[in-house]
Amino acid sequence: MNRTDRxxxxxxxxxxxxxxxxxxxxLARRFEVSIRTIERDLAALQQSGVPIHAEPGRTGGYVLDRERTLPPLSITPAEATALAVGLRALTxxxxxxxxxxxxxxxxxxxPGHERAAAADLAGRVRLLVPASAERRPSVPTVPGPVCEALTAGRTLRLEYADVAGAVTGRTVEPxxxxxGHDHWYLLAWCRLRSGARCFRLDRIREAVMLDERAPRRSVDPAELDMLGWDLVPLGELGM
Structure with a gap:
């Protein structure tokens, strides 16, 4: 058994x-490897986000939180390859x-044989990408507290730089x-400006989630000056 299958x-x-x-x-006895190897494997799974935790004590060990994991999926190699191709668009x-x-x-x-078939099919796919697209500056990832605040319905404290580089503190309701093609923004209700504002992610210097709950607000996209863009909800794209 190779490491991936293990x-x-x-x-x-x-x-x-x-x-x-x-x-x-x-586990080491079950997979016929050393305890050290099993511990390295478990650490690798934990680092990749698999919800495994250790319980101390004589009868302790490693436990998987089944409510936060997926069972084996009945997904075809073609479907897995389609996901890979679609996700490439998120570059x-x-x-x-x-x-x-x-x-x-x-x-x-x-399952192992389906995963191997998906890898083989994906290896036969080549995408034609304009050379200029590969030289585009990378976009920063979404700051962790921003995603957490959106999910939890909390307010945020931002340190935000304007176009001239001046940094101001903002309390916002995400x-x-x-x-868009060029930039990504956090849409939030800015208490400093008493209105909805768009904050470029690459200008957010710091984000801290606050304990205060954010009130639910509805914003008409037509009120946003976004250079004439059409704003398409993700739900209309099949999400």
Whole structure:
């Protein structure tokens, strides 16, 4: 069994045992490797976002949170390749790294033979990309507190630089994201300006999520001066 297949099998072994823990010694015996190898594998899974935690004590061990993981997916090699091709379009957006992480998680829970077939099919695909697109400056990832505040419905404290580089403090109520070819923005209600404003992600110097809940607000996109862009909700794209 190669390491990729062992990592997949480790997740399934812990899923089957959950909520009971499995010790590193038991797992090492199960997969016929050393305890040190199993501990490295478990650390790699944890670093990739798999919700595995260690329970201390004589009867402790490693436990997988089944509510935060996917069971093996009935996804075809063609569907997995389609996801990879579609996610390639996110290159140059704040979500490129998250897209790669999501694809890796999907592949990790596919059966081994289906995953191998998907890799073979993906290896036969080549994308034609304009040379200039590869030289575009990279867009920063979305700051963690911004995503957390949007999900939790909390306010944010931003240190934000204007076009001249002057930094001001803003308390904002995050509403969503606006994305375009050149820049990505946080759409938020700015308390300093008493209105909806767009904050370029690459100008956010610092973001801190506050304890205060953000009131629900509705903003008419027509009120935003976005250089005549058409704002298409993600839901209309099949999300």
């Amino acid at each position: 990592l997949y099998a480790l997740v399934e072994e812990l899923r089957a045992a959950a909520p009971r823990p499995r010790s590193a010694r038991t 140059g957006t704040p979500f490129a790294a998250d897209a790669r992480s999501a694809l890796h998680k999907v592949l990790a829970v596919m 509403l969503g994201f606006l994305g």
